[in-house]
Amino acid sequence: MDKLLIQGGKRLSGEIAISGAKNAALPILCAGLLTAGDLELSNVPHLHDVATMLKLLGQTGLQVKQDGERVTLNGSAITRLEAPYEMVKTMRASILVLGPLLARFGEAKVSLPGGCAIGSRPVDQHIKGLQALGAEISIEGGYIYAKCKKLKGTRIVTDMITVTGTENLLMAATLAEGETILENAAREPEVTDLAHLLVAMGAKIEGIGTDRLVIQGVPELHGAKHAVISDRIEAATFLCAVAAAGGDITLRNTRTDIMDAALDKLREMGLEMTIGDNWIRAQMNRRPTPVSFRTTEYPGFPTDMQAQFMAVNTVADGASRVTETIFENRFMHVQEMNRLGAAIETDGNTAFIKGVEQLIGAPVMATDLRASASLVIAALAARGETLVDRIYHLDRGYDRMEVKLSAVGADIRRIK
Numbered sequence: 001m002d003k004l005l006i007q008g009g010k011r012l013s014g015e016i017a018i019s020g021a022k023n024a025a026l027p028i029l030c031a032g033l034l035t036a037g038d039l040e041l042s043n044v045p046h047l048h049d050v051a052t053m054l055k056l057l058g059q060t061g062l063q064v065k066q067d068g069e070r071v072t073l074n075g076s077a078i079t080r081l082e083a084p085y086e087m088v089k090t091m092r093a094s095i096l097v098l099g100p101l102l103a104r105f106g107e108a109k110v111s112l113p114g115g116c117a118i119g120s121r122p123v124d125q126h127i128k129g130l131q132a133l134g135a136e137i138s139i140e141g142g143y144i145y146a147k148c149k150k151l152k153g154t155r156i157v158t159d160m161i162t163v164t165g166t167e168n169l170l171m172a173a174t175l176a177e178g179e180t181i182l183e184n185a186a187r188e189p190e191v192t193d194l195a196h197l198l199v200a201m202g203a204k205i206e207g208i209g210t211d212r213l214v215i216q217g218v219p220e221l222h223g224a225k226h227a228v229i230s231d232r233i234e235a236a237t238f239l240c241a242v243a244a245a246g247g248d249i250t251l252r253n254t255r256t257d258i259m260d261a262a263l264d265k266l267r268e269m270g271l272e273m274t275i276g277d278n279w280i281r282a283q284m285n286r287r288p289t290p291v292s293f294r295t296t297e298y299p300g301f302p303t304d305m306q307a308q309f310m311a312v313n314t315v316a317d318g319a320s321r322v323t324e325t326i327f328e329n330r331f332m333h334v335q336e337m338n339r340l341g342a343a344i345e346t347d348g349n350t351a352f353i354k355g356v357e358q359l360i361g362a363p364v365m366a367t368d369l370r371a372s373a374s375l376v377i378a379a380l381a382a383r384g385e386t387l388v389d390r391i392y393h394l395d396r397g398y399d400r401m402e403v404k405l406s407a408v409g410a411d412i413r414r415i416k
Protein backbone atom coordinates (compact mmCIF):
# COMPACT_ATOMS: atom_id res chain seq x y z
CA MET A 1 0.00 0.00 0.00
CA ASP A 2 1.52 3.37 -1.02
CA LYS A 3 2.46 5.95 1.59
CA LEU A 4 3.71 9.53 1.42
CA LEU A 5 6.88 10.55 3.24
CA ILE A 6 7.01 14.28 3.92
CA GLN A 7 9.80 16.38 5.47
CA GLY A 8 7.97 19.49 6.62
CA GLY A 9 9.10 23.07 6.99
CA LYS A 10 9.87 23.88 3.33
CA ARG A 11 8.39 27.04 1.81
CA LEU A 12 6.53 26.47 -1.45
CA SER A 13 7.48 28.38 -4.57
CA GLY A 14 6.57 28.00 -8.25
CA GLU A 15 3.62 27.11 -10.48
CA ILE A 16 0.97 24.40 -10.32
CA ALA A 17 -1.48 23.53 -13.11
CA ILE A 18 -4.91 22.64 -11.77
CA SER A 19 -6.65 19.59 -13.28
CA GLY A 20 -10.27 19.07 -14.29
CA ALA A 21 -12.75 18.59 -11.45
CA LYS A 22 -13.34 15.03 -10.22
CA ASN A 23 -16.89 15.86 -9.18
CA ALA A 24 -17.72 17.25 -12.62
CA ALA A 25 -15.87 14.56 -14.61
CA LEU A 26 -17.67 11.63 -12.91
CA PRO A 27 -21.27 12.65 -13.77
CA ILE A 28 -20.15 13.89 -17.19
CA LEU A 29 -18.66 10.48 -18.02
CA CYS A 30 -21.99 8.89 -17.03
CA ALA A 31 -23.76 11.20 -19.49
CA GLY A 32 -22.07 9.08 -22.18
CA LEU A 33 -24.74 6.46 -21.41
CA LEU A 34 -27.48 8.85 -22.58
CA THR A 35 -26.56 8.88 -26.26
CA ALA A 36 -25.48 6.69 -29.17
CA GLY A 37 -23.34 9.60 -30.41
CA ASP A 38 -19.71 10.45 -29.57
CA LEU A 39 -18.94 12.48 -26.44
CA GLU A 40 -15.55 14.12 -26.89
CA LEU A 41 -14.33 15.23 -23.48
CA SER A 42 -11.20 17.17 -22.56
CA ASN A 43 -9.60 18.28 -19.28
CA VAL A 44 -10.54 14.91 -17.75
CA PRO A 45 -8.36 14.50 -14.64
CA HIS A 46 -5.93 11.61 -14.14
CA LEU A 47 -7.53 10.01 -11.05
CA HIS A 48 -8.33 6.58 -9.68
CA ASP A 49 -12.02 7.49 -9.54
CA VAL A 50 -11.97 8.35 -13.25
CA ALA A 51 -10.25 5.03 -14.03
CA THR A 52 -12.85 3.21 -11.92
CA MET A 53 -15.71 5.02 -13.67
CA LEU A 54 -14.28 4.26 -17.13
CA LYS A 55 -13.95 0.59 -16.16
CA LEU A 56 -17.54 0.51 -14.90
CA LEU A 57 -18.84 2.25 -18.03
CA GLY A 58 -16.74 -0.07 -20.21
CA GLN A 59 -18.47 -3.06 -18.59
CA THR A 60 -21.85 -1.74 -19.79
CA GLY A 61 -20.59 -1.81 -23.38
CA LEU A 62 -19.85 1.94 -23.61
CA GLN A 63 -16.82 2.34 -25.87
CA VAL A 64 -14.04 4.33 -24.25
CA LYS A 65 -10.99 5.88 -25.93
CA GLN A 66 -8.53 7.67 -23.69
CA ASP A 67 -5.57 9.80 -24.69
CA GLY A 68 -4.20 11.71 -21.70
CA GLU A 69 -6.80 14.22 -20.56
CA ARG A 70 -8.99 13.50 -23.60
CA VAL A 71 -11.67 10.85 -23.43
CA THR A 72 -14.10 9.89 -26.19
CA LEU A 73 -17.15 7.83 -25.32
CA ASN A 74 -19.58 6.09 -27.61
CA GLY A 75 -22.79 4.59 -26.29
CA SER A 76 -24.14 2.89 -29.43
CA ALA A 77 -23.55 -0.67 -28.20
CA ILE A 78 -24.55 -0.76 -24.54
CA THR A 79 -25.71 -4.22 -23.46
CA ARG A 80 -25.17 -4.59 -19.70
CA LEU A 81 -27.41 -2.28 -17.64
CA GLU A 82 -25.64 -2.85 -14.36
CA ALA A 83 -23.23 -1.43 -11.77
CA PRO A 84 -21.93 -4.34 -9.67
CA TYR A 85 -21.12 -4.13 -5.95
CA GLU A 86 -17.38 -4.67 -6.55
CA MET A 87 -17.19 -1.34 -8.39
CA VAL A 88 -19.75 0.67 -6.41
CA LYS A 89 -18.08 -0.17 -3.08
CA THR A 90 -14.84 1.50 -4.25
CA MET A 91 -16.60 4.61 -5.60
CA ARG A 92 -19.98 5.94 -4.49
CA ALA A 93 -20.35 8.08 -7.61
CA SER A 94 -21.14 4.82 -9.48
CA ILE A 95 -24.75 5.53 -8.45
CA LEU A 96 -24.71 8.13 -11.26
CA VAL A 97 -25.26 5.41 -13.89
CA LEU A 98 -28.74 4.74 -12.48
CA GLY A 99 -30.59 7.75 -13.96
CA PRO A 100 -29.04 7.56 -17.45
CA LEU A 101 -29.43 3.77 -17.87
CA LEU A 102 -33.04 3.86 -16.71
CA ALA A 103 -33.97 6.85 -18.87
CA ARG A 104 -32.44 5.49 -22.07
CA PHE A 105 -32.97 1.72 -21.73
CA GLY A 106 -35.90 1.47 -19.28
CA GLU A 107 -33.94 -0.74 -16.90
CA ALA A 108 -30.98 -0.67 -14.49
CA LYS A 109 -29.50 -2.74 -11.68
CA VAL A 110 -27.15 -0.78 -9.44
CA SER A 111 -25.60 -1.85 -6.15
CA LEU A 112 -26.58 0.28 -3.14
CA PRO A 113 -23.46 2.27 -2.21
CA GLY A 114 -23.74 1.88 1.58
CA GLY A 115 -22.07 4.26 4.01
CA CYS A 116 -18.49 5.47 4.03
CA ALA A 117 -15.98 7.04 6.43
CA ILE A 118 -17.65 10.47 6.37
CA GLY A 119 -21.27 9.42 6.93
CA SER A 120 -24.13 7.05 6.16
CA ARG A 121 -24.86 8.79 2.82
CA PRO A 122 -28.20 7.22 1.80
CA VAL A 123 -29.50 7.51 -1.77
CA ASP A 124 -33.20 7.67 -0.87
CA GLN A 125 -33.66 10.97 -2.71
CA HIS A 126 -32.30 9.51 -5.97
CA ILE A 127 -34.81 6.65 -5.60
CA LYS A 128 -37.72 8.87 -4.56
CA GLY A 129 -37.12 11.17 -7.52
CA LEU A 130 -36.92 8.34 -10.05
CA GLN A 131 -40.12 6.82 -8.61
CA ALA A 132 -41.82 10.19 -9.05
CA LEU A 133 -40.72 10.05 -12.71
CA GLY A 134 -42.59 6.73 -12.99
CA ALA A 135 -39.88 4.14 -12.32
CA GLU A 136 -40.70 0.94 -10.45
CA ILE A 137 -37.96 0.38 -7.95
CA SER A 138 -37.24 -2.53 -5.65
CA ILE A 139 -34.28 -3.28 -3.43
CA GLU A 140 -33.09 -6.87 -3.14
CA GLY A 141 -29.80 -8.41 -2.09
CA GLY A 142 -28.16 -4.99 -1.77
CA TYR A 143 -29.14 -3.96 -5.31
CA ILE A 144 -31.48 -1.29 -6.64
CA TYR A 145 -33.61 -2.77 -9.45
CA ALA A 146 -35.24 -0.02 -11.51
CA LYS A 147 -37.65 -0.41 -14.44
CA CYS A 148 -39.92 1.80 -16.50
CA LYS A 149 -41.61 1.92 -19.91
CA LYS A 150 -40.84 5.59 -20.42
CA LEU A 151 -40.09 8.10 -17.66
CA LYS A 152 -42.71 10.86 -17.37
CA GLY A 153 -41.89 14.42 -16.38
CA THR A 154 -43.13 15.67 -13.02
CA ARG A 155 -42.28 18.11 -10.21
CA ILE A 156 -39.76 16.79 -7.69
CA VAL A 157 -38.88 18.48 -4.42
CA THR A 158 -35.95 16.74 -2.73
CA ASP A 159 -35.98 16.65 1.10
CA MET A 160 -32.49 18.12 1.19
CA ILE A 161 -30.04 19.52 -1.31
CA THR A 162 -28.15 16.63 -2.89
CA VAL A 163 -25.42 17.01 -5.49
CA THR A 164 -25.36 13.54 -7.10
CA GLY A 165 -29.12 13.25 -6.48
CA THR A 166 -29.70 16.37 -8.59
CA GLU A 167 -27.31 15.06 -11.26
CA ASN A 168 -29.00 11.64 -11.47
CA LEU A 169 -32.48 13.16 -11.73
CA LEU A 170 -31.34 15.82 -14.19
CA MET A 171 -29.84 13.21 -16.52
CA ALA A 172 -32.94 11.02 -16.23
CA ALA A 173 -35.28 13.97 -16.92
CA THR A 174 -33.54 14.92 -20.18
CA LEU A 175 -35.05 11.80 -21.82
CA ALA A 176 -38.39 11.75 -19.93
CA GLU A 177 -41.67 12.57 -21.64
CA GLY A 178 -42.75 16.18 -20.98
CA GLU A 179 -41.62 18.65 -18.34
CA THR A 180 -39.70 17.88 -15.15
CA ILE A 181 -39.16 20.51 -12.47
CA LEU A 182 -36.38 19.85 -9.95
CA GLU A 183 -36.93 22.05 -6.89
CA ASN A 184 -34.27 22.39 -4.17
CA ALA A 185 -31.67 21.45 -6.79
CA ALA A 186 -27.97 21.60 -5.92
CA ARG A 187 -26.25 24.68 -7.38
CA GLU A 188 -22.68 23.33 -7.19
CA PRO A 189 -20.60 24.39 -10.23
CA GLU A 190 -20.10 20.70 -11.05
CA VAL A 191 -23.89 20.30 -11.46
CA THR A 192 -23.87 23.36 -13.70
CA ASP A 193 -21.01 21.91 -15.77
CA LEU A 194 -23.00 18.70 -16.31
CA ALA A 195 -26.08 20.75 -17.29
CA HIS A 196 -24.04 22.68 -19.89
CA LEU A 197 -22.82 19.41 -21.39
CA LEU A 198 -26.39 18.04 -21.50
CA VAL A 199 -27.54 21.18 -23.33
CA ALA A 200 -24.69 20.69 -25.83
CA MET A 201 -26.08 17.15 -26.32
CA GLY A 202 -29.51 18.58 -27.21
CA ALA A 203 -31.19 18.61 -23.77
CA LYS A 204 -33.60 21.44 -22.93
CA ILE A 205 -32.82 22.81 -19.49
CA GLU A 206 -33.73 26.15 -17.94
CA GLY A 207 -32.60 27.58 -14.62
CA ILE A 208 -29.04 26.27 -14.88
CA GLY A 209 -27.06 27.44 -11.82
CA THR A 210 -30.25 27.98 -9.76
CA ASP A 211 -32.11 25.73 -7.32
CA ARG A 212 -35.00 25.24 -9.78
CA LEU A 213 -34.14 23.27 -12.90
CA VAL A 214 -36.86 22.97 -15.55
CA ILE A 215 -36.28 20.23 -18.10
CA GLN A 216 -38.31 19.58 -21.26
CA GLY A 217 -37.67 15.97 -22.17
CA VAL A 218 -36.47 15.14 -25.70
CA PRO A 219 -36.69 11.74 -27.49
CA GLU A 220 -32.93 11.42 -27.83
CA LEU A 221 -29.63 13.18 -27.21
CA HIS A 222 -26.70 13.46 -29.59
CA GLY A 223 -22.91 13.58 -29.25
CA ALA A 224 -21.06 16.73 -28.13
CA LYS A 225 -17.67 18.18 -27.21
CA HIS A 226 -16.99 19.47 -23.72
CA ALA A 227 -14.08 20.56 -21.52
CA VAL A 228 -14.52 19.60 -17.84
CA ILE A 229 -14.32 22.62 -15.48
CA SER A 230 -11.27 23.19 -13.36
CA ASP A 231 -11.20 21.56 -9.92
CA ARG A 232 -12.00 24.28 -7.36
CA ILE A 233 -11.31 21.87 -4.49
CA GLU A 234 -7.85 20.92 -5.80
CA ALA A 235 -7.04 24.63 -6.30
CA ALA A 236 -8.18 25.61 -2.80
CA THR A 237 -6.25 22.65 -1.33
CA PHE A 238 -2.97 24.00 -2.78
CA LEU A 239 -3.85 27.48 -1.50
CA CYS A 240 -4.27 25.99 1.99
CA ALA A 241 -0.87 24.30 1.59
CA VAL A 242 0.84 27.64 0.95
CA ALA A 243 -1.18 29.32 3.74
CA ALA A 244 0.13 26.68 6.19
CA ALA A 245 3.70 26.20 4.92
CA GLY A 246 4.37 29.73 3.60
CA GLY A 247 5.73 30.71 0.19
CA ASP A 248 4.71 32.14 -3.17
CA ILE A 249 2.87 29.97 -5.70
CA THR A 250 0.88 30.57 -8.85
CA LEU A 251 -1.99 28.28 -9.82
CA ARG A 252 -2.81 27.98 -13.54
CA ASN A 253 -6.02 26.70 -15.19
CA THR A 254 -8.23 27.74 -12.26
CA ARG A 255 -11.85 29.00 -12.25
CA THR A 256 -11.63 31.79 -9.72
CA ASP A 257 -15.31 32.80 -10.11
CA ILE A 258 -16.53 29.60 -8.41
CA MET A 259 -14.26 29.77 -5.35
CA ASP A 260 -15.60 32.81 -3.47
CA ALA A 261 -16.24 31.21 -0.06
CA ALA A 262 -12.79 29.59 0.11
CA LEU A 263 -10.98 32.66 -1.27
CA ASP A 264 -12.67 34.96 1.29
CA LYS A 265 -11.54 32.72 4.17
CA LEU A 266 -8.00 32.43 2.77
CA ARG A 267 -7.78 36.22 2.59
CA GLU A 268 -8.99 36.39 6.20
CA MET A 269 -6.16 33.96 7.07
CA GLY A 270 -3.66 36.45 5.67
CA LEU A 271 -2.96 34.82 2.30
CA GLU A 272 -2.13 37.60 -0.16
CA MET A 273 -3.67 36.84 -3.52
CA THR A 274 -3.57 38.38 -6.97
CA ILE A 275 -6.36 36.93 -9.04
CA GLY A 276 -6.63 36.77 -12.83
CA ASP A 277 -9.28 35.16 -15.04
CA ASN A 278 -7.80 31.68 -14.78
CA TRP A 279 -4.83 32.05 -12.43
CA ILE A 280 -4.12 32.92 -8.81
CA ARG A 281 -0.82 34.07 -7.31
CA ALA A 282 -0.75 33.40 -3.56
CA GLN A 283 1.87 34.62 -1.09
CA MET A 284 2.15 33.88 2.61
CA ASN A 285 4.86 35.36 4.79
CA ARG A 286 3.43 35.04 8.28
CA ARG A 287 1.60 32.80 10.68
CA PRO A 288 -2.03 32.36 9.56
CA THR A 289 -4.90 34.15 11.28
CA PRO A 290 -7.46 31.55 12.47
CA VAL A 291 -10.82 31.43 10.68
CA SER A 292 -14.14 30.03 11.90
CA PHE A 293 -16.77 28.71 9.50
CA ARG A 294 -19.73 26.36 8.93
CA THR A 295 -19.90 24.12 5.89
CA THR A 296 -22.97 24.56 3.68
CA GLU A 297 -24.10 23.90 0.14
CA TYR A 298 -22.74 26.05 -2.71
CA PRO A 299 -22.25 29.00 -2.76
CA GLY A 300 -21.46 28.54 0.94
CA PHE A 301 -18.29 27.05 2.39
CA PRO A 302 -17.71 23.57 0.85
CA THR A 303 -17.55 20.51 3.09
CA ASP A 304 -14.87 19.18 0.74
CA MET A 305 -12.54 21.98 2.04
CA GLN A 306 -13.33 21.64 5.75
CA ALA A 307 -10.42 19.35 6.66
CA GLN A 308 -7.82 21.32 4.67
CA PHE A 309 -8.82 24.62 6.34
CA MET A 310 -8.72 22.90 9.71
CA ALA A 311 -5.11 21.91 8.96
CA VAL A 312 -4.22 25.60 8.46
CA ASN A 313 -6.11 26.54 11.64
CA THR A 314 -3.98 24.08 13.65
CA VAL A 315 -0.92 26.34 13.15
CA ALA A 316 -2.80 29.66 13.22
CA ASP A 317 -2.19 32.40 15.73
CA GLY A 318 -5.28 31.87 17.94
CA ALA A 319 -8.44 29.83 18.30
CA SER A 320 -11.13 28.91 15.77
CA ARG A 321 -14.37 26.95 15.48
CA VAL A 322 -15.41 24.73 12.57
CA THR A 323 -18.93 23.32 12.19
CA GLU A 324 -19.66 20.53 9.71
CA THR A 325 -23.32 20.55 8.65
CA ILE A 326 -23.32 18.29 5.55
CA PHE A 327 -21.89 14.96 6.75
CA GLU A 328 -22.33 13.53 10.26
CA ASN A 329 -18.85 12.01 10.60
CA ARG A 330 -16.41 14.22 8.75
CA PHE A 331 -13.90 14.81 11.57
CA MET A 332 -11.80 11.64 11.18
CA HIS A 333 -8.72 13.82 10.54
CA VAL A 334 -8.94 15.41 14.00
CA GLN A 335 -7.30 12.54 15.91
CA GLU A 336 -4.58 12.25 13.28
CA MET A 337 -3.84 16.01 13.39
CA ASN A 338 -3.64 15.76 17.19
CA ARG A 339 -0.97 13.06 16.69
CA LEU A 340 1.03 15.80 14.94
CA GLY A 341 0.67 18.02 18.01
CA ALA A 342 -2.47 19.94 17.04
CA ALA A 343 -4.87 20.99 19.81
CA ILE A 344 -8.37 20.16 18.56
CA GLU A 345 -11.43 19.14 20.57
CA THR A 346 -14.78 18.20 19.12
CA ASP A 347 -18.28 18.49 20.49
CA GLY A 348 -20.86 16.97 18.15
CA ASN A 349 -20.48 18.54 14.73
CA THR A 350 -18.23 21.38 15.94
CA ALA A 351 -14.45 21.31 16.31
CA PHE A 352 -12.60 23.80 18.51
CA ILE A 353 -9.04 24.42 17.41
CA LYS A 354 -6.32 26.17 19.40
CA GLY A 355 -3.52 27.10 17.04
CA VAL A 356 -0.07 25.82 18.07
CA GLU A 357 3.23 27.40 17.06
CA GLN A 358 4.64 24.21 15.62
CA LEU A 359 3.34 20.78 14.57
CA ILE A 360 5.79 17.90 14.83
CA GLY A 361 5.95 15.10 12.25
CA ALA A 362 4.59 11.62 13.10
CA PRO A 363 3.11 8.58 11.32
CA VAL A 364 -0.56 9.24 10.50
CA MET A 365 -3.35 7.40 8.74
CA ALA A 366 -5.50 8.83 5.95
CA THR A 367 -9.16 7.89 6.43
CA ASP A 368 -10.89 9.54 3.49
CA LEU A 369 -10.07 11.71 0.51
CA ARG A 370 -10.06 15.23 1.98
CA ALA A 371 -8.78 14.02 5.36
CA SER A 372 -5.74 12.72 3.45
CA ALA A 373 -5.20 16.11 1.80
CA SER A 374 -5.48 17.84 5.18
CA LEU A 375 -2.79 15.55 6.64
CA VAL A 376 -0.48 16.37 3.75
CA ILE A 377 -0.99 20.09 4.45
CA ALA A 378 -0.35 19.64 8.17
CA ALA A 379 2.77 17.58 7.38
CA LEU A 380 4.11 20.31 5.06
CA ALA A 381 3.81 22.81 7.92
CA ALA A 382 5.22 20.44 10.58
CA ARG A 383 8.81 20.15 11.76
CA GLY A 384 10.39 16.81 10.85
CA GLU A 385 9.11 13.72 9.11
CA THR A 386 5.50 12.59 8.60
CA LEU A 387 4.50 9.31 7.02
CA VAL A 388 0.95 9.40 5.65
CA ASP A 389 -0.45 5.88 5.28
CA ARG A 390 -3.41 4.68 3.15
CA ILE A 391 -3.04 7.33 0.46
CA TYR A 392 -5.22 5.35 -1.94
CA HIS A 393 -7.91 7.73 -0.68
CA LEU A 394 -5.85 10.68 -1.94
CA ASP A 395 -5.30 9.06 -5.34
CA ARG A 396 -9.07 8.77 -5.79
CA GLY A 397 -9.42 12.51 -6.09
CA TYR A 398 -6.06 14.30 -6.54
CA ASP A 399 -4.11 14.19 -9.78
CA ARG A 400 -0.52 13.23 -8.75
CA MET A 401 -0.55 15.53 -5.74
CA GLU A 402 2.98 14.67 -4.62
CA VAL A 403 4.38 15.41 -8.11
CA LYS A 404 2.69 18.84 -8.16
CA LEU A 405 3.90 19.64 -4.62
CA SER A 406 7.48 18.46 -5.29
CA ALA A 407 7.59 20.79 -8.29
CA VAL A 408 7.00 23.78 -5.96
CA GLY A 409 9.71 22.76 -3.49
CA ALA A 410 7.94 20.44 -1.05
CA ASP A 411 9.99 17.52 0.22
CA ILE A 412 7.42 14.79 -0.44
CA ARG A 413 7.88 11.35 -1.89
CA ARG A 414 5.73 8.29 -2.55
CA ILE A 415 6.89 5.08 -0.96
CA LYS A 416 5.64 1.83 -2.46
Ligand SMILES: CC(=O)N[C@H]1[C@@H](OP(=O)(O)OP(=O)(O)OC[C@H]2O[C@@H](n3ccc(=O)[nH]c3=O)[C@H](O)[C@@H]2O)O[C@H](CO)[C@@H](O)[C@@H]1O
Nearest residue numbers: 023093121122123124125126161162163164165304326327
Ligand atom coordinates in the same frame (compact mmCIF):
# COMPACT_ATOMS: atom_id res chain seq x y z
C1 LIG B 1 -19.02 12.68 -6.53
C2 LIG B 1 -19.48 13.93 -5.85
O1 LIG B 1 -19.93 14.87 -6.49
N1 LIG B 1 -19.33 13.97 -4.53
C3 LIG B 1 -19.71 15.16 -3.80
C4 LIG B 1 -21.21 15.13 -3.54
O2 LIG B 1 -21.49 13.94 -2.81
P1 LIG B 1 -22.99 13.45 -2.69
O3 LIG B 1 -23.73 13.83 -3.91
O4 LIG B 1 -22.95 12.02 -2.29
O5 LIG B 1 -23.50 14.32 -1.49
P2 LIG B 1 -24.98 14.88 -1.30
O6 LIG B 1 -25.04 16.30 -1.75
O7 LIG B 1 -25.92 13.93 -1.94
O8 LIG B 1 -25.16 14.79 0.28
C5 LIG B 1 -25.57 15.88 1.08
C6 LIG B 1 -26.27 15.35 2.31
O9 LIG B 1 -27.52 14.78 1.94
C7 LIG B 1 -27.65 13.46 2.42
N2 LIG B 1 -28.43 12.68 1.43
C8 LIG B 1 -28.10 12.75 0.10
C9 LIG B 1 -28.80 12.03 -0.84
C10 LIG B 1 -29.88 11.25 -0.44
O10 LIG B 1 -30.55 10.58 -1.22
N3 LIG B 1 -30.20 11.22 0.89
C11 LIG B 1 -29.51 11.91 1.84
O11 LIG B 1 -29.82 11.85 3.03
C12 LIG B 1 -26.22 12.97 2.55
O12 LIG B 1 -26.10 11.87 3.43
C13 LIG B 1 -25.52 14.21 3.04
O13 LIG B 1 -25.69 14.34 4.42
O14 LIG B 1 -21.59 16.29 -2.80
C14 LIG B 1 -20.98 16.37 -1.50
C15 LIG B 1 -21.53 17.61 -0.82
O15 LIG B 1 -21.13 18.75 -1.47
C16 LIG B 1 -19.46 16.42 -1.65
O16 LIG B 1 -18.87 16.34 -0.37
C17 LIG B 1 -18.95 15.26 -2.49
O17 LIG B 1 -17.59 15.47 -2.80
Ligand SMILES: C=C(OP(=O)(O)O)C(=O)O
Nearest residue numbers: 023092093304369370397
Ligand atom coordinates in the same frame (compact mmCIF):
# COMPACT_ATOMS: atom_id res chain seq x y z
C1 LIG C 1 -16.56 13.13 -0.54
C2 LIG C 1 -15.97 13.25 -1.72
O1 LIG C 1 -16.15 12.44 -2.78
P1 LIG C 1 -17.15 11.21 -2.97
O2 LIG C 1 -18.52 11.76 -3.00
O3 LIG C 1 -16.73 10.68 -4.30
O4 LIG C 1 -16.92 10.28 -1.82
C3 LIG C 1 -15.03 14.37 -2.02
O5 LIG C 1 -14.75 14.61 -3.21
O6 LIG C 1 -14.53 15.00 -1.06
